[in-house]
Amino acid sequence: MLKIWGRTTSSNVQKVLWTCAELNIAYDRVDHGGPFGGNRDPEYLKLNPNGLVPTVIDGDLVMWESNTICRYLCNTRPNGHSLYPADFAARTHVERWMDWQLSVIGAPMGALLQGLVRSTPETRDPAAIEAARRRAITAWEIVDDALASQPYLGGDSLSLAEIVLGTHIYRWFNYPIERPVLAHLSAWYDRIRERPGFKKHIVMPIT
């Protein structure tokens, strides 16, 4: 059975868990990282030299990097190509948002997490929070535009594009910040948060 190392509150673990939910993949998960610790244990570092979660083991195969893990699951499990198209051209529409999650939206959303959730009144930096909020708005406007003509980022149905952005959009709409009205983005959020996998693995206190 697939083995997943990682706490359920980690955004990168959540992607893997939501993918498993969509594809009905059974797994055995171990709480690890964050308050559970263990990331610097020598035995864990042999599996994942980054000392981060998730790490996923499938038979003899050890994997880290959550987007890679999600792609692997789609490529190897029944119905996986519903989330990650087999057609190479269609696939680019999903892949680009997976790369965009890492290269564009990840940094400002990470800064908001640090500033709004993980700081203390003494360490909070309002200017940094505001800069991150503005950078995030610019990025979410790109998603809003992309959704003007289609219900999902990859086209007509949910894909890994939504799954890797799921935690970010949940946090965006739940942080105590001012947000511009972005109608397509809101409608998309309403669509994806109906998914049982989103309700089970994404909706939870942000820590």
Ligand SMILES: N[C@@H](CCC(=O)N[C@@H](CS)C(=O)NCC(=O)O)C(=O)O
């Ligand atoms: N690029 C990596 C990033 C992994 C990562 O940063 N994981 C965070 C949690 S979201 C982590 O392990 N933080 C330390 C911890 O949870 O103990 C991936 O996508 O898997």
